[in-house]
Amino acid sequence: GAGVSQSPSNKVTEKGKDVELRCDPISGHTALYWYRQSLGQGLEFLIYFQGNSAPDKSGLPSDRFSAERTGGSVSTLTIQRTQQEDSAVYLCADSDRRGPYNGYTFGSGTRLTVV
Amino acid sequence: TQLLEQSPQFLSIQEGENLTVYCNSSSVFSSLQWYRQEPGEGPVLLVTVVTGGEVKKLKRLTFQFGDARKDSSLHITAAQPGDTGLYLCAGAQTTIIQGAQKLVFGQGTRLTINP
Numbered sequence: 001g002a003g004v005s006q007s008p009s010n011k012v013t014e015k016g017k018d019v020e021l022r023c024d025p026i027s028g029h030t031a032l033y034w035y036r037q038s039l040g041q042g043l044e045f046l047i048y049f050q051g052n053s054a055p056d057k058s059g060l061p062s063d064r065f066s067a068e069r070t071g072g073s074v075s076t077l078t079i080q081r082t083q084q085e086d087s088a089v090y091l092c093a094d095s096d097r098r099g100p101y102n103g104y105t106f107g108s109g110t111r112l113t114v115v
Numbered sequence: 116t117q118l119l120e121q122s123p124q125f126l127s128i129q130e131g132e133n134l135t136v137y138c139n140s141s142s143v144f145s146s147l148q149w150y151r152q153e154p155g156e157g158p159v160l161l162v163t164v165v166t167g168g169e170v171k172k173l174k175r176l177t178f179q180f181g182d183a184r185k186d187s188s189l190h191i192t193a194a195q196p197g198d199t200g201l202y203l204c205a206g207a208q209t210t211i212i213q214g215a216q217k218l219v220f221g222q223g224t225r226l227t228i229n230p
Contacts, residue, residue: 056217
């Protein structure tokens, strides 16, 4: 596609349930990032995939969070046993190089609400 | 602890006024980017600055990178209602992935331009 696509755009889930968020990056872009944005705030880094390298998972807030990227393309962010503090907008971004040199292209995000 | 501090966090001014937003850090960055985000969308890249002291202009927006590459500013001349949005600065940081960098973001400046 022409841009980064995320699904679903909105997700309401009950506390304790697991959720999966999906990101379809731009074809051929080897770098993929997940960020979390709490209400109107800045972006908190979660995880970075670069080609076939082991991902940088240093931003994942707890072991309830995990992510994978299959075939160097689609990525899924999974949150297990969701808590109310997980409510946020989860943004996926990609870049065409091993870093932000030409800027990131962001998706529109998934707004997660845990009730 | 926020690696990049933006100020002010909120700014509401009248159309036609000038304004400056600051992005400060104690860390040195190889490059710094500014993004603008509108409600329900992901951030969109405005500019990348790389060289200490560099000044870039984008119509009525002027971006400056500090000489020591630790800080940056965004100046808007004759602000217009269309400039309303969340402005985010982001610095490039090394990762555990060899030869790669990721962005760390400030908390953002929410700008409102009143007609």
